[in-house]
Amino acid sequence: MSKRQSAKYKIDRRLGQNIWGRPKSPVNKREYGPGQHGQRRKSKVSDFGTQLRAKQKLKGYYANISEKQFRRVYDEASRMKGSTSENLIGLLEARLDAIVYRAKFVPTPFAARQFINHGHIRVNGTRVNISSYRCKVGDVVEVRERSRQLAIVLEAVDLAERDVPEYIEADHTKMTARFARQPAFADVPYPVQMEPNLVIEFYSR
Template sequence: MGKYIGPKSKIARKFGEAIYGADKVLEKRNYPPGQHGLARKRKKVSEYGTQLSEKQKAKYTYGLLEKQFSRTYEQAARMGGITGENLLKLLECRLDNVVYRLGIAPTRAAARQLVSHCHICVNGSVVNIPSYSLRAGDVVSVREKSKSLEVISASLAGSSKSRYAWLEWDNASMSGRFLQKPEREEIPENIKEQLIVELYSK
């Protein structure tokens, strides 16, 4: 499957949730897209369909393709503890996600682009891999040459940097510290990770 580049409102309507942030289209038409959107809402979804939908929602939310998501799940399964929680923790440790969480970018897609275009540093060195996994104590900062970028300034001006307990933000240096992997209750995404585990366990 290639990268999805179509309307994001369509995906949000499919899941009935604003997974990409505030969405006026979703507010007006809170039912699945397509000619039979309203009719489909009444159909009973199978157990497999519910599990698959939850996995797809997680993939779209964090911007991963099937192979990337499967690899992340396998890594989570190898770790000790609850697999579903491990999966979400690993997704939250991704560099593109942390750039978004810190408020440097308005969306995860924008964060991924900033990382890919070498605007972000980790511990003082430029990292251009969006899937780069951060460790406790890592410092994520905006590259010196990129601090005047309008997209970054606008995003920082409109965001609240103190929302997440596992991150620390310093406005003066335009850098944030990844303190630790978040606990499940600290992750705000509405994802039923147990359904994803059940799907992969079949």
């Protein structure tokens, strides 16, 4: 369903990690970057390079959202009380596309964005077609009734490669999901190690 499949796999190869844990990721076979120079010997990465890579990985995971949008989320997280790293993850996981993906209504974050844009999702009974929509604790997200038998939805529900996290209460018989609580960083089931502390360092320079 996602028209950005090739871009998605380029992100995996550029970072050298299967950041969504998908079995079809090319990194599973080729752990080097794309292009004719992908296999060249890697030089030592600077602190800035390490921080930049951490930011690219986290931003890429959430369907490669724009730098402007990602920076806006960081700025909001930094103004909130408590740990900026925890706040950043909590805000990212409260995005509607993240919840749709976590609830296993679609197979990838890219598909979640497109699924929402096409009007297949309702929040508290109202259709929402903005993937960056911020859900509140207690909000109920549901797949529109006439969209529940789409092949992409049926495929996602049966995926064995990931489970619905505890902070999402999903009911696949009714195709609903309740955002039960804002998660801590340790609650989020990333397939690879994320380092939000390095993201904070990158923006704090």
